Amino acid sequence: MSTASQDVATRNGVFARAAIYAILILFAVYYLLPLYVMLANSLKPLDEIRQGNMLALPHQWTIAPWLSAWSTAQIGVSPTGLKPYFLNSVMMVVPAVAISTILGALNGYVLTKWRFRGDTIVFGMMLLACFIPFQIVLIPSARILGLLHLAGTVPGLILIHAIYGLGFTTLFFRNYYEAFPTELIRAAQIDGASFFQIFRRILLPSSGPIIVVTVIWQFTNIWNDFLFGSSFSSVDSIPLTVALNNLVNSSTGVKEYNVHFAGAILAALPTLIVYIVSGRYFVRGLMAGAVKG
């Protein structure tokens, strides 16, 4: 890793460094505050929340809300907690992320190393797909899923998520592969390597960082999706976010905020873990290409 800009740093004075630390810590507090609010209140009995002060630490600590959110809270007519829905989400997210990542990688490969007339326009059009508001595609997507007999199925959900992830995955890989020396590809071609051989043996082995970025991005977006999940799932395929929404949204019933917060953190754990574990690779991956125009 280049430490070029860090060399600039060494010349700062003690005072300046103290100020920098202070600012960094201040921002850490800003970023952590909502998490604190959620954690603190998820460990309180409901009565304590009703009494006001949401920022205080619990007087009486309890893990009951967590247990409830996990396994006994009412989600629809059944008091199952969030537990059964984790698997549904995993079954949907993993293939959707895999498919959109693989397609994105291949698209990026073609768009940078096998250029053809109009490739820029093709790329531009795929990129614009990132920016379409999902609400407008809901009804026509439903129609197409119905025609394909995929309505209310896991493959249907996977298909939709994979399609609307293509724009971003293609963007990431294209930018990454653009910086990859084309000479290597050419040399391999001269040696008689085929299209897929080149991809597998030359590009893929060095794609680690960008795969991390793409997977994190796709995983987070699909895991957190609510709109498609609520519209295109059926009884056996309800994803976790929809279950969480059902847990926290009660129209005319009592709201158990402590359970809601516990549930929210539980539902976010997979994405949080992904971010924390791979955070370092994430920056490295961004550095390796995703942020370059």
Place this chain on the structure above:
Amino acid sequence: MLRKLLIGTMLASSLVGYAATSFAAGGSVEVLHWWTSGGEAAALDVLKKKLESQGITWKDMPVAGGGGEQAMTALRARVTAGDPPTAVQALGFDITDWAKQGVVGDLGEVADKEGWDKVIPTALQNFAKYDGKWIAAPVNVHSTNWVWISKKALDAAGGKEPTNWDEFVAMLDKMKANGITPLAHGGQAWQDATLFDAVVLGLGTDFYKAAFIDLDPAALGGDKMVEAFDRMKKLRSYVDDDFSGRDWNLASAMVIQGKAGAQMMGDWAKGEFLKAGQKPGTDFVCIRFPGTQGAVTFNSDMFMMFKVGDDKKAAQLQMASDIESPDFQSSFNVVKGSVPARTDVPDTAFDDCGKKGIKDLAEANSSGKLFGSMAHGYAVPAAIKNAIYDVVTRHFNGDVDSKEAAKELVDAVAAAKG
């Protein structure tokens, strides 16, 4: 735990006592609804258990949020995909709108046999029937023109339950003087509109009908409407400054804790009081919004039935039949806080507020003073309802004055009609 036990007992009793019309052996129903959490979901579980005891599988498809808005979004996707659920929880004009699309089923077979026409209030039939055919099974009737008052705060303010607007204002003034927030309220458009419902109804049932049912521009923009807005402004002065965005149940909590004196809310609020261990009559009192005694604005949860294949038809009819069975009506509504959707259900299992609700409903039904609630989609279609919300909530937040609001109301309704 106690609640579950209670439901269990009710369930058992309702199963024993039920001599049902039987339509189905086996089959399944897929139900899209937004009763997804806490007590209301538990209440619905009573229906599920009942169907299961008849050999029918309940496929649960809950989508919560926005008072059914998310569920309606999902429903559009399901219908467009050609795969509608068996039954969908729906409200008021949404049911009519779906019926117009020609996608709903026909419950005539069970309704005729069980004589729904005679026992379900006409005002509800207007929505549960379309083109003379039964298309939905009403589960309950919520009435929205209630005021929930802390007994302690009421006693401190003279102890007399207000019976008209002036007495109500006097009570609120005293509460203010006693140092509490007189009116607990959450500033969300539908809550503002719930207040507005009551205020308009308080200016006369004819006026309510002219304004919200007939959408008469003269009533919508007239002096009386200006007065209604003035009264809203008056109510606003009894609400604390932090009201906006507050959930209705946090407003209830203010009354329960004695921080506030009263709350204007539908009868689902009762559940909050009961859950906090309060008793009707001793800890809190329930009265009709002063000036609206004898009249009821309702909001009824219904299960709208979609066209399904013959293999599912029997289960669908069975579900409709179970919903309208008096035992289910009683056990469900005791838990939910609402009153039965049929007028011949005994009130023995209900608490005092529930008994009063049942009596009021029957009275209002027979005297022609039972009206759909504008705020809850039983007076006007969604587009117009929301257009009224916009004006009411902006006025309540002080963005426009009363005269302007009345004028805007006429325009907004006209625009939404188009």
Place this chain on the structure above:
Amino acid sequence: MTQTQAEIAPALARTRRAPRETLQELLPKIVLAPSFALILVFVYGFIVFTGFLSFSGSKLLPDFSTWVGFDNYVRLFRHPNWIVSLKNLAIFSVLYIVICSVIGLALAIFLDQKIRGEGLLRPIYLYPMALSFIVTGVAWKWFLDPGIGLEHAMHELGWDSFSFRWIKQGDMAIYTIVIAAIWQSSGFVMAMFLAGLRGVDNEIIKAAQIDGASTLTIYRRIIIPLMRPVFLSAFVVLAHLAIKSYDLVVAMTDGGPGTATWTPALFMTKFTFGRNEMGMGAASAIIMLMMIFAIIVPYLYSELGQKK
């Protein structure tokens, strides 16, 4: 400058000609075709569909039996909530994009100063992007609520004159949405800038230091200008998040107080699905798409065009 930039972004040679064999020549296009076809149908096809919808009298479901011309657009621009939405979008997107970029860049520069505990701070800055707003919005709502959140806590601590009640004030509430939105994405922008900073060529900085340039000058004159592509990428990501901002608003204010925090995305969703005004919802969607394209297309043009 141009020279250094050329040095940093390695010049790219192009493969002008694919191998001779027909299959090999077609293979890349065959590989790309399914994705492109899917995008054509599921994005552009649906945009056209929405376009048609916006000229129809659709209410509950798509209905192409009645055509109303530009009626939906006329009603849209006469609707006070739409005007409020546009105003809010302007305020929101400008503040959100500018502040996110500034905070992101600043944090990245600070974090790049051989900071101890960087490994701890970075995930703290990044994690908000991982959370869905369904419940996080409630946490923010409470925190900003004067009765139970920050203001209340300050009063308990004895700072009685402290007042922070923007979320309850119609004219200020949109700024609280900005605060929460910045919380969610500025860490991500920080990561982008950090990656950019770490990619800066060592030699340039060494040279500048030898020339006696101060730290500030090096950042201002050399490093920050080198971040141009990052600024652009950040701008695109943030702009699309701003225009699509929906969950956040629903969770925090649902458009209130009154109608003070409506945004175009909220408008579109509420009209299409809540108010059974699908035609008007589609019209608002088309306007939104036009705004998005107005931002993205020039960007794409400059980015892709210059490499030709």
